[in-house]
Amino acid sequence: MEQEQVITSIQNPKVKRLIQLQQKSSERRAAQRFVVEGARELMHCLEAGYEIAMLFYCPEILTRYEHATEIMQLARQAECYQVTPRVYERFAYRGSTEGVVAVMKSRSFGLDDIKLSASPLLVILERVEKPGNLGAVLRSADAAAADAVIICDPLTDLYNPNLIRSSIGAVFTVPTVACRSEECIAFLKAHHIQILTAQLQDSKLYYDTDMKQPTAIVMGTESTGLTNVWREAADAHIRIPMLGRLDSLNVSVSAAILLFEAIRQRDGEH
Numbered sequence: 001m002e003q004e005q006v007i008t009s010i011q012n013p014k015v016k017r018l019i020q021l022q023q024k025s026s027e028r029r030a031a032q033r034f035v036v037e038g039a040r041e042l043m044h045c046l047e048a049g050y051e052i053a054m055l056f057y058c059p060e061i062l063t064r065y066e067h068a069t070e071i072m073q074l075a076r077q078a079e080c081y082q083v084t085p086r087v088y089e090r091f092a093y094r095g096s097t098e099g100v101v102a103v104m105k106s107r108s109f110g111l112d113d114i115k116l117s118a119s120p121l122l123v124i125l126e127r128v129e130k131p132g133n134l135g136a137v138l139r140s141a142d143a144a145a146a147d148a149v150i151i152c153d154p155l156t157d158l159y160n161p162n163l164i165r166s167s168i169g170a171v172f173t174v175p176t177v178a179c180r181s182e183e184c185i186a187f188l189k190a191h192h193i194q195i196l197t198a199q200l201q202d203s204k205l206y207y208d209t210d211m212k213q214p215t216a217i218v219m220g221t222e223s224t225g226l227t228n229v230w231r232e233a234a235d236a237h238i239r240i241p242m243l244g245r246l247d248s249l250n251v252s253v254s255a256a257i258l259l260f261e262a263i264r265q266r267d268g269e270h
């Protein structure tokens with residue numbers, strides 16, 4: 001490999017390109033590239049089979065972390081740029097991301113790429129927009145070893161840096177697919193996976209519902225809930241009891257409650 005270039009200015013074209021990819025989903029789609037910030041997130045991304053296109057690192061920060069040597073060995077397979085602390089601080093979201101930011105090559109995943117277990121457990125999100133909510137759901141899905149998270153009619157880019165950051169890399173550890181609701185419903189029915197929609201109306205308590213069989217837990221936005229497409233496709237409507245004055249939970253909290261109810265029921269079989 002050629003000697004690494006040391007970047008000392010935020011006006012460097014490579015840095016400007018990195019910032020474009022961080023900020024604009026249209027640039028990410030056109031270039032088939034996305035940005036991962038942080039050693040932990042990058043390791044999850046590499047373990048999932050993604051390839052590095054470019055890597056920017058600040059040795060004064062990176063060398064403090066346990067994965068520094070491994071990351072640098074992998075990084076030397078691609079374009080690698082050393083940056084000064086001042087430059088790193090300008091494009092890093094937070095100072096605690098171990099001094100490494102990478103531009104990765106995008107990959108396309110579809111419903112047919114999901115490897116289903118003997119009794120699948122999936123999370124379906126319809127039109128959930130906030131990257132922080134999506135990231136938190138992915139972390140719960142990883143903790144519950146869900147087969148996949150399917151985002152229907154998405155309003156945010158799956159490679160949004162805020163989504164990657166808030167998921168702490170779970171977007172790479174849990175199979176994550178975006179598609180239309182109609183496609184997802186057809187997929188679930190073809191694989192005989194029951195559809196449980198989380199909704200207040202015409203529903204029964206979630207812990208009175210059998211989740212030991214193949215199950216997809218479907219949730220919508222906090223403001224508008226699910227559309228009729230999902231309500232009509234459902235095998236059952238379930239709800240979490242609300243004992244206070246409010247009538248909704250954050251979607252990521254709801255997802256965690258429902259996922260671990262499924263785990264509780266399934267563990268009871270062993």
